[in-house]
Amino acid sequence: MTNETSTTDLTAEAPTRAQTAIDAVADAHTDMLLQLDPGFATTLGLPGHETEYRDYSPAGLEAFAEATRETLERLTDLEPTDDVDAVTLDAMRERLGLELEIHATGRSLADLNNIACPAQEIRAIFDLMPTDTPEQWGHIAGRLCNIPDAIGGYITSLREGKNRGIVAAARQVRIVIGQTTAYEADGGYFDEFVAGARAKNGAELPESVRNELTAGAEAARNAYRQLTSFLEEELLPEAPEKDAVGREHYALMSRLFLGSAVDLEETYRWGVEELDRIIAEQEAVANEIKEGASIEEAIRILDESPERQLQGTDNLQAWMQGLSDKAVAELADVHFDIPDIMRRLECMIAPTQEGGIYYTGPSDDFSRPGRMWWSVPEGEESFTTWKETTTVYHEGVPGHHLQVATATYQRGLLNSWRRNAVWVSGHGEGWALYAERLMEELGYLSDPGDRLGMLDAQRMRAARVVFDIGVHLELEVPERWGSGTWTPDEGYEFLKKNIAISEGQLNFEFNRYLGWPGQAPSYKIGQRLWEQIRDEVKEREGEHFNLRAFHTRALNLGSVGLDTLRRALLS
Incomplete structure (x- = not known):
């Protein structure tokens, strides 16, 4: 790890400003979210409600909506006192209005x-729960025992x-x-999770806690069995075979993930033009790897290069950590x-085998790092660094x-809603793709193989715009790429x-x-809007x-819709 510090340094350099009336409304809305969704508190590393879940039933969904209406009503007559307020008001009206x-x-x-x-969410919260003490394992046992109510509410909504x-x-x-x-299986996730329960330094847990964990795992398995039965017997017979959601719903989801109506x-x-451009750029880099090589041949050369291969997840994790x-x-x-x-920043192998690479943020006080x-699919043991740099x-x-x-x-500058409760995919994932291209510009992808890996990732994101x-x-x-109108089967071949990537991925x-x-295209469309x-x-x-000052100013805004970002930086 690099420069690990005490949380007492949290406000040492961060700017501060006096709280405003708009900040107070935003903070109150965040407090409401914490009350309605205990998992949100766990995500932020905040104490309290460690054993609880949100209400996934229709009544729980309506409670969120009613609280959102009340917040928007409280904002109606408020005027911003500074630029920070102006962005908060813009962002809250856009985000909360869209939620409704x-x-x-x-x-x-x-x-x-x-x-x-x-x-997935009901299970995944355990990935973020601390496991150092018997008390913390007791919290886990309590939350496991509450999975039946969470699943029950979810089934009611479905x-x-x-x-x-x-x-x-x-x-x-x-x-x-x-x-x-897979979750419900004997010997599956929940059984393995509690079987490996140890306090810090590998110490055994008290028998009472272990018994609670065993009971919790059984309750969780039974709840997921009920969900499986419901999905098989009630929902699947009513589910449409058609995957396409249509323009009206898609436009709404695109706005959700972008914060912009494109x-x-x-x-x-x-997207079609960008895909063609990236392919041409790949062809040029392939020629650097081997004169006259096609993209496919260059990829084979890289895949077969011993110095670019990693065997096993331990080596994968160590390589990720070192590069980071x-x-x-x-x-x-x-x-x-x-x-x-x-x-x-900690690099981790996820406890699931569902595929995908993702990031979870630090706790509010940074005691849990980013x-x-x-998540490595089952059976995958070989990895190539050129793709993943x-x-x-x-x-x-x-x-x-x-x-x-x-x-x-930025706790001294931004209210809690701005810092912790907003995530706009097009802003966040668009920034991450922007960052990839920036690293090329800064010389960190000068190796043709690593550069081809970046282009491979950019090509994937452009293809997703076209496909999605x-x-x-x-x-x-x-x-x-073919003829006629898109179908899922044609899209898969595309x-x-x-x-x-591997077949499993x-x-x-x-x-x-x-x-x-609408989520997958938000990466590349977000990059386009950032640029x-x-x-x-x-x-x-x-x-x-x-450029450094631009990045600092932009990132200090937190995650906002891309139209809000544009107005904030160009007003």
Whole structure:
């Protein structure tokens, strides 16, 4: 780890400002979220409610909506006192207003997909719970015992959605059935989790705590068995086979993930053009790796290169950590402002085998650091560094860690809602892709293999724009890739040609795009909007433009919708 510091340094360098009336409303809204969603408190590392879950029932969803309405009402007559207030007001009206629009559609009653729904969320909270003491393991046991109520509420919402004719696609239901079956299995996740329970330094737990954990694991398994039965017997027969969600719902989800209402047809055409441009850039780099080599041949050369291979997850984790530490050490105080307390970033192998690489932010006091997680699909033991160098920069520094931890750090400048309660995918993931390209510009991807890996990742994100908008809106297939209108099957073949990942990862990604409309394109579209905003600021400031200062100013805003970001930086 790099420069691990005490949390007493938290406010040593951060600017401060007096709280305003708008800050008070925002903080009160955050407090409400913490009360309604104990898992949110766990995410932030805040004490209290460690054993509880949110209410996933229709009544719980309505409670969130009513609290959101009350917050917007409290903001009605308030005027900003400074630029920070102006951004808060802009962001809250955009985000909370959109939440109510989505709630009104009833789609929250059909919240089910392969990656980001209560079926995974209820289990995943344990990844963030501390495990150092018997008391902390007691909290885990208590939360395990409360899984039945959480699952019960979720089933009630899904049933209500079914009764209203709002049901997720059958493909997603089948996938979640597979996931919940694995969770519920004897000897599965919950049994393994409690079997490995130890206090700090490997000390055995008191028998009473271990008994509570055993009972909790059994309760959790039984609850997931009930969910599996419900999905198989009640929901799946009513689930539509069609994956495409259509324009109206897609436009709403695109706004959710971008914080901007883009022209979907124009964005689709841009995605096709961007994909072609990246492929041409890949071809040029492939020629650097071997003269006359195709992209596919260059990839084979890199995959077969011993110095670019890692065997086993232990080596993968060590490599990720080393590369991350090096980036933090070299970028801090040179290209980015990185306070000491933000320089600790842990690279972890996730306890699941569902595929995907992701980041979780630090606790509010930084006692739990930011973490980069790799969920390795079952059976995968070989990894290639050329593909993943850019991923470490994406998830770590200068990507998500720098972005998320900066907002957390700015406790003296930003209210708690701005720091901790807002995440706009197009802003966050767009920044992470922007960061990948920036690392190339800074010389960190000068090796042709690493650069091809970055382009490989950029190509994947461009292909997702084409696939996601094309399939969900059932648009015309570009001539280069086929004919007619997009279908999931044609889309899968298109992804195979444009995403160089394992079959297990490809299947995961394919199903993710179908079940989470608008999210995957937000990465590349977000990068596009970030670059447009930077270029507009650069043009306005002329010779006075400073890139490091631009990054600091932008990141100090926290995560906001991209239209809010544009207004904040160009007003």
